[in-house]
Amino acid sequence: MTALMLFATLICSSSLDSLDACMQETHENIARLEEEEAEVSTILDAIHQHLLTSRSYYNELALEEAGILQQLSCVSGVFTAEDSLREALVENLSSYMLYLYSHRNLGGVGSFFVEGGFSRMLHRQAYVDYLASKAAGEVFMLSISHDSLGSFRDSLEVLLVNVQQLRRQMADIQEGIYDEEAHQASMRNQIMGRISAAKESLAVLEDRRISRAEFVTRLSVRQVSTGTPLIEPDMNSYFEHQRGTVSWPADGQVIRGFGIETNQRYGTQTVSDGITVVTPPSQEVCASAPGVVMYASEFLSMGQMVVLDHQDGYYTIYGYLGQLMVGHDDEISAGSLLGRTGSVPGGQPGYYFEIRRGGDPVNPLEYLE
Numbered sequence: 001m002t003a004l005m006l007f008a009t010l011i012c013s014s015s016l017d018s019l020d021a022c023m024q025e026t027h028e029n030i031a032r033l034e035e036e037e038a039e040v041s042t043i044l045d046a047i048h049q050h051l052l053t054s055r056s057y058y059n060e061l062a063l064e065e066a067g068i069l070q071q072l073s074c075v076s077g078v079f080t081a082e083d084s085l086r087e088a089l090v091e092n093l094s095s096y097m098l099y100l101y102s103h104r105n106l107g108g109v110g111s112f113f114v115e116g117g118f119s120r121m122l123h124r125q126a127y128v129d130y131l132a133s134k135a136a137g138e139v140f141m142l143s144i145s146h147d148s149l150g151s152f153r154d155s156l157e158v159l160l161v162n163v164q165q166l167r168r169q170m171a172d173i174q175e176g177i178y179d180e181e182a183h184q185a186s187m188r189n190q191i192m193g194r195i196s197a198a199k200e201s202l203a204v205l206e207d208r209r210i211s212r213a214e215f216v217t218r219l220s221v222r223q224v225s226t227g228t229p230l231i232e233p234d235m236n237s238y239f240e241h242q243r244g245t246v247s248w249p250a251d252g253q254v255i256r257g258f259g260i261e262t263n264q265r266y267g268t269q270t271v272s273d274g275i276t277v278v279t280p281p282s283q284e285v286c287a288s289a290p291g292v293v294m295y296a297s298e299f300l301s302m303g304q305m306v307v308l309d310h311q312d313g314y315y316t317i318y319g320y321l322g323q324l325m326v327g328h329d330d331e332i333s334a335g336s337l338l339g340r341t342g343s344v345p346g347g348q349p350g351y352y353f354e355i356r357r358g359g360d361p362v363n364p365l366e367y368l369e
Contacts, residue, residue: 233313274354
């Protein structure tokens with residue numbers, strides 16, 4: 001009876017049903033995320049949750065299996081012991097009954113002629129019949145116990161079949177866990193590859209940023225060597241007087257601001273000495289302040305680039321231009337056409353704008369209107 005109750009508990013266990021449903025739900029969630037081409041990190045979170053649920057379910061099944069096997073071992077031992085005892089008792093009772101009946105009429109006819117012999121014989125026979133009846137009852141009860149144990153043994157055999165099914169189910173779950181762990185490792189390799197690629201790309205961008213800054217510095221130093229003095233920026237400069245009202249090179253939307261930016265997906269950081277602005281295609285890009293063209297040509301991956309010396313310690317840089325309208329040493333007034341927008345990283349039309357105060361970049365948004 002105990003084993004049957006245990007089996008019913010196993011089959012109807014709400015905790016196992018709940019874990020099974022949860023495991024199915026998390027697996028379907030992974031499939032849905034992959035169909036929707038979700039972020040790798042989101043899929044990894046879903047896989048992690050699925051693995052946790054699968055392992056919990058597997059552990060619950062393992063506990064149930066251990067409990068059943070323990071009960072089976074205990075019941076099998078009791079069955080073997082009781083069956084052996086029953087056989088011994090039946091054999092002993094049979095011998096005892098044979099002995100009783102063989103002595104039932106002990107004394108023969110002569111016992112009738114002895115004083116009180118007949119009465120004593122009747123009492124003897126009645127007592128022997130009582131003992132024989134009691135022994136027969138014991139044998140009958142042992143037979144019933146044997147039949148009950150047989151039925152119990154049959155139920156145990158059913159439990160053994162279910163334990164085997166349980167083990168196969170556990171093996172399937174374990175195989176699923178291995179598959180998900182391999183999937184997780186593959187996804188992690190993908191995201192680590194992307195992080196590595198992103199870091200390499202950032203290293204290239206940082207090298208180009210440094211090269212651009214050094215390039216503008218060399219242009220300034222070259223002016224000194226040719227007789228043009230290097231002017232220290234002060235409060236009398238155009239950008240200081242016009243701070244907050246300087247015209248934009250071209251209207252658009254800033255997609256990359258000045259300074260350090262952290263990538264939310266990879267946790268990497270990049271530094272920008274200026275701002276990146278997206279615009280309609282081939283938008284006119286104009287000088288934000290009067291100056292002299294120090295450089296107007298292709299520069300690394302910046303597309304066509306213009307560098308203006310504003311003759312007051314400030315310099316401006318206009319990058320990612322698709323077309324130039326000025327040349328070296330041209331004198332430029334504020335609002336003069338420098339060129340047209342090209343493509344910024346990502347493929348959108350736009351431009352890059354940088355203001356340098358002496359040798360240091362400053363935030364253009366603090367100067368633009």
